[in-house]
Amino acid sequence: MTKFFIIGLPRTGTTSVSVALLEHGFKVAHQAFTKQAFELADVISDAPCFSDYKQLDYLYSNAKFIYLDRSLESWVPSMQMLLSRMLVHLDEKKGRFHPILKRSFKHSFGVGEVDEPTNTQHLMHCYQAHKKNIFDFFSDRNDFTSIDVSKDGALSKLLDFMNVEDNANFEAVQLNFPHLNSGRRVASWDEYKHPNKISANAAGPEKRKYFDYKLIS
Numbered sequence: 001m002t003k004f005f006i007i008g009l010p011r012t013g014t015t016s017v018s019v020a021l022l023e024h025g026f027k028v029a030h031q032a033f034t035k036q037a038f039e040l041a042d043v044i045s046d047a048p049c050f051s052d053y054k055q056l057d058y059l060y061s062n063a064k065f066i067y068l069d070r071s072l073e074s075w076v077p078s079m080q081m082l083l084s085r086m087l088v089h090l091d092e093k094k095g096r097f098h099p100i101l102k103r104s105f106k107h108s109f110g111v112g113e114v115d116e117p118t119n120t121q122h123l124m125h126c127y128q129a130h131k132k133n134i135f136d137f138f139s140d141r142n143d144f145t146s147i148d149v150s151k152d153g154a155l156s157k158l159l160d161f162m163n164v165e166d167n168a169n170f171e172a173v174q175l176n177f178p179h180l181n182s183g184r185r186v187a188s189w190d191e192y193k194h195p196n197k198i199s200a201n202a203a204g205p206e207k208r209k210y211f212d213y214k215l216i217s
Contacts, residue, residue, distance in 0.1 A: 003060045004162060006045030007053045008068025009108065009130055011078040013149035014045040015189045017068065020155055022194045024164055029198035030189045033100045036204030047104040050130070054137065066158065067134055067146040072124055079127075080118045087111065087118075098200075100210060 004026075006017055018030040021043050029041035031048075038044060049056065053065060089095040090102050090111050105111040109126050116122065138144035145161045147154045 001042055002162075003041075003063040004043045004066060005049045005053065005056050005060075005063055006043065006066050006068065007049050007134060008045075008066070008070075009050050009075075009079070009127060010046060011075055011082055012068035012070045014068065016149050017066070017158070018043065018045050018189060019192055019194075020158075021162075022192075022196045024159065025196070027196045027198050029200055029202075031101065031200040032198070032202075033098050033200050034202055034204070034210060035206060037198055037200055037202040039204065040202055041198040047101045051104040051107040053134065057137075064143045064145075064161070065138060066161070067131070067138075067144070069131070069146055069148045070150070072127060075127060076120055076123050079123055080120070083109070083111075083118045 004021075006014055008014060015030060018028045022028050026042040027040060028043045028045070029037050031046045032038050032041060032044045033048075056063060057065070086097070086105070089097045090105050092102060092106075092112050095102060102111070106113065108130060109117050110122070111117050114122060135146075145157070147158055149155075
């Protein structure tokens with residue numbers, strides 16, 4: 001089965017997309033840190049996908065990639081809120097978050113390298129640079145699409161891209177993304193129960209061996 005990687009930055013709708021795809025029969029990992037999580041999931045979103053899309057494109061030659069767009073006016077304050085909660089846990093030595101999550105945030109937002117990672121101008125630059133790099137990398141390819149989850153028809157467009165055969169059988173109300181993690185909410189994925197959810201730290205034959213995250217320049 002084709003692998004799908006959601007490569008939009010945090011706070012662009014990764015949770016909403018992940019939950020919607022669970023309901024359409026996909027096995028989904030919202031973040032994946034072990035080799036087994038990547039093997040088990042049909043769809044992987046968030047870290048490390050938004051930082052490691054080049055490596056994933058190399059490792060999974062038949063994969064498809066989905067970029068999530070969002071207006072800077074709404075994304076920046078949402079990202080500032082998220083970082084204000086996460087920074088203490090992203091500390092390279094003392095933070096409790098997974099090393100791969102720390103590395104993804106360091107790579108994409110300069111966490112641990114810049115004095116003020118929540119600065120508005122800095123975040124705008126991070127977003128624009130990430131978007132440009134992705135569109136340059138996937139230029140003129142048919143295994144890539146971009147959606148804005150706030151737009152009408154976005155879920156229908158995504159399901160068409162993923163070749164979901166029963167797309168046309170769903171009523172219009174079912175073809176809208178669930179509105180999750182709005183405002184200051186950040187934990188909707190953990191609270192959402194579904195048998196198709198794949199743990200980011202799934203253990204397999206190699207225990208919890210990390211995903212091979214060496215970046216390709």
